[in-house]
Amino acid sequence: MNALEQLSQTFFDWGAMAAVLPELLAVGLRNTLILALSSGIIGTFLGMVLAIMGISRNRLLRWVARIYTDIFRGVPAVVIILLIGIGLSPIYRQATGSTSPFPMGILALSLMAAAYIGEIFRSGIQSVEKGQLEASRALGFSYRSSMQLVVVPQGVRRVLPALVNQFIALIKESSLIYFLGLLTSERELFRIGNDAASTTGNLSPLIASAALYLCLTIPLTHLVNYIDNRLRVGKREKPEPDELAAKIGEGAKA
């Protein structure tokens, strides 16, 4: 009983949670969303560029995409965040005068996400039947327009679940930018929970930030399942009365 009380004290101290909650919501949630959304958008864009390069008929472009992908997928996230976030920040500071670690952190997250998203898009685009490109070319579309109008939209649709999974990963990985050193107003969900936990010696604030991560990621997980299901089953069409069956029915009545 004593152990149980101790555990509930350590993890579920409602008072400690309530104390940190306003800051988690006002500062942490906002910063996590800024980091995840902006690197998600940039990463998706760069990922598409990488995918197009990866299936290009130009060998050099394919190579560049390959090497980029291998490097950024093969190195731990925290290493890339430190290398880019700290390594490039003096240049950034000189150029803009800003000391915020966010832009370089977002850059690091985006570059990493792009490597994964590029592979996701590439596999999707390559899964589209060859006949689609052929039919589009036969109509008179150029390679470029065929990709744009016919092949890429279908490829992207097929990998939407994998893409959303990548966004979920990005929400979680955004916590790593705490390695770059954050001002009070720059802290995101993890850092606020962690700071509160270390000052109070109680883990409940971290549980509160974990709960907020779940508020972001669980809906996305269900979105994945929904899209996945929708793609597999297809959009439900309104069932059409079968003309022939109706006629046969009449015959049976007569």
Added chain:
Amino acid sequence: MKTLESGTLTGRDLHLSFGSNHVLRGIDLHVERGTTASVIGPSGSGKSTLLRVLNRLIEPDKGDILLDGRSVLKDNPDELRRRIGMVFQQFNLFPHKTVVDNVSLALRKLRKMPADEAREKALAQLDLVGLKHKADVRPGNLSGGQQQRVAIARALAMDPEVMFFDEATSALDPELVKGVLALMADLAAAGMTMVVVTHEMGFSRNVSDTVTFMDGGVVVESGPPAALFDNPQTPRLKSFLSDVL
């Protein structure tokens, strides 16, 4: 369908190799405007490849392609293909677009037609193949025969001078073949210039003006259908016909 002043198509001494595989070994084919040429032959004889070379989906290694007596090898291939409609064995409709959008896509993007005008034209084209009522569903909800008729409407919407059919009924359930063949016969009767690669010997015999029998990348025999089917000259055509008829 409007009758066109053009559409005479000639392939001259066409050669194509994939590595050491010599797929076309000097093919000559002449299709007079307003006529239907069918191409028959065993699988792997190069028939489908020939169609793709004639509209330059695959560039020939050697030879010439003439439309109305003028070589088109120097033209922009995209512009050449706008003049030649093509229908595939697997339909290849765009599954992410509705039926009417499949038909109007090229009109909007290539002909730069305003959306409402393109839709009108696409609906008229769908009406011709009896599928106007399916305009706003996705191709996946149609039967194979319906999909193939939409594919024909999609090709026709560009007012092509020539139509290619690449085994257009081979992937269809037997009961759906007839509707597609009837539509193709209507087109031929209306004066469309057509090149039809087919395994349907009945269609080849009754609808086409000339028949070309290919085997091993060469034209073995060609001529009017009656001559080829009733009086084959070569042992290869004789044995092919005895296999398929």
